[in-house]
Amino acid sequence: MSRNIYVKHRPAVIGAGLTLFRRRMLETPKELAWIAAKQALDEAGLTLKDIDCVVIGSAPDTFDGVHMKGEYLADGGAGGVGKPTMRVFVGGATGVMVPIAAWWHVASGHCKTVLAVAEEKMSDADIPHPQAVFRYIWDPVTEVPLQPNLIWIFAMEMHRYMYKCGVKKEDIALVSVKNKRNALDHPAAQVAANITVDDVLKSEVLVWPVQLLDISPVSDGAAAFVVASEDVARRQTDTPVWIDGVGWALDTTSWTNRDLAFPPEYANVAAQMAYRMAGITNPRKEIDVAEVYDPFDYKELHHMEGLGLAKKCEAPKLTKEGVTQRMVTYQ
């Protein structure tokens, strides 16, 4: 792969929007997408007419219960009417694949302005519970007959991580406590709360060691932003946010063959790609703030290690020391 860290059309984010995250939003998926899209456009000072291309992200079609969900969301929902519209999909990571796809739409010079929208309405898949969708994510021949549940994988992974790194549930619960408290200051957050480690440890056990407060809830919501090339970005705003590097990777489908404990290789490969593109050599020093995927609390620790923000097994320690707290400056 080329190591050229300069792209001709440097992409920047110039506007963003977010809906409330709630279970059972009354809006249709299209409406959710549009609420976020409109906010992003307003912030960018643009209208749909100014948008060259649209990128849509949404994960399993079964959540919203719509086949070809990209087509469904395109119309009006994400403002795709009559525009080049591209949907990307990489499971739970779809939300971050959307800016990546928007990045190459702009960096290639193909589009100058991209409206990027991600939407998911999990609560629509409500019979008996949206978790039911995860019955259909497995290998149809070797795994589906075992009727696995999604939380199983994570429980095994969490267990393995705890064993290999000698981490206690108490240490992991700190992530849940921290993130739910951070969310108190976020107007769109669904499960903000002031809880203690004890609350987490006493919550309902789902699949040991995963308990109710270790896990993120069923949620509906949409997020959107406008990505523009440098010339448009400079014209529209004094504070563009540049996309310096992107990276992504998919690990094997045979999850049983993966090393479950150690720094998730997929996150590592993706991070190295993005760092190389951005010219980052020491992420711990050069990165000020990170938003990492934490569908389960231990996953934040796991992913921090994958991203090179902590050494192997070091993330629980950093968390305990308060390094990942919002108010503490990391040196």
Add this chain to the structure above:
Amino acid sequence: MSRRVAIIGGVGWYGFRPVVEEASFREMMFEAATRAYEDAGGLNPRTDVDAFASCQEDFWEGIAIADEFAPEPIGGTLKPVFTTPGDGLQCVANAYMMIKTGQFDIVAVESHAKPSDIINMHDVMLFAMDPITIRAINTPNYHALAALEAQAYMTRYNVPREALAYVVVKNKRNALYNDKASYGANLTIDEVLNSPYAVSPLTKLDIAPFVDAAVVVVLASEDVARRYTDTPPVWVDGIHWITEDPSLEFHNWEFPVHAMRAAEAAYKMAGIQDPIKELHFAEVDARYSFKELQFIEALKLAPIGEAHKLLLEGAFDRDGLFPVNPSGGALGEGVPLEVHGLARLVNAVLQLRGGEAGRMQLSKAEKAVVHSWRGVPTTTSVVAVLSR
């Protein structure tokens, strides 16, 4: 950094049969990928390919989060792999843009389809319709949506049913020259006209059947392409895609505006002013016979509403003025769901390489336009201009 983008030799396909019994969808992907990498000069996907794009839809696969099944068969594990739930040509468009950024040299594009595994196609199609406004109508046959479009188009532009039948006859006859095609036949216009309606005005012969297939295509930047392949690469001169308005209530029933807008942009990129003069043939979507006429017009190969006249004069025959679907198109080859666009592309690439298309080789094939549509109820088209 306006590097040209090429399809480096690498095209591989597997299947194109009504039922592929001997291989699972993953085995089909593996077969197609192996052939494509070999065709590209012996690429090693683990070291040579920078990223992989897969085009598939969850409901077609019967798997939620089907994208997770993409990496292994194509050699993409722990590499940048992503899925676009869309037509294979949309993945080509992504690969094109990725290479243009300068950050990727070689991108592999994959799509696969196994409609023979789908036992409830009609229900799946109902799920593609708006859950509030359209699904509730519970259309007994989803082809009815296409039939309504056909009716609107035929009424608006006085298109006789003979023209639709001519498309069927032409394409199924062209398919007899295509090694891949399963639905080649020697029919007469009367045979088509006299076969019973599936949904008026479309007979069963007007509607392309499904096939199982997998296709992998390798794209590369110009400098890299020259390193890997001796055979002259096929260039992607322009590519664009448009989603018009999938709300059936609002979309244009008479004419596929999406294809026209996509073609205009792709031609502009490729510097094509007069497509019928500057190009040599077209591979377009014809999953319904009338769609070929519409798309010929949308691609500016005939004035709007006039394609049927030129068609009946033989202009679009394989030995005509401007061959359209010399491979037989979807009517001759079948519709492999999202692979369809790549199927059109593969046929065009074989033609453009000169002498590789076997019996379907055209005498003059240096520049071509390739088009795909995602079928009802979508309004998404992709158009690519290719040259040798």
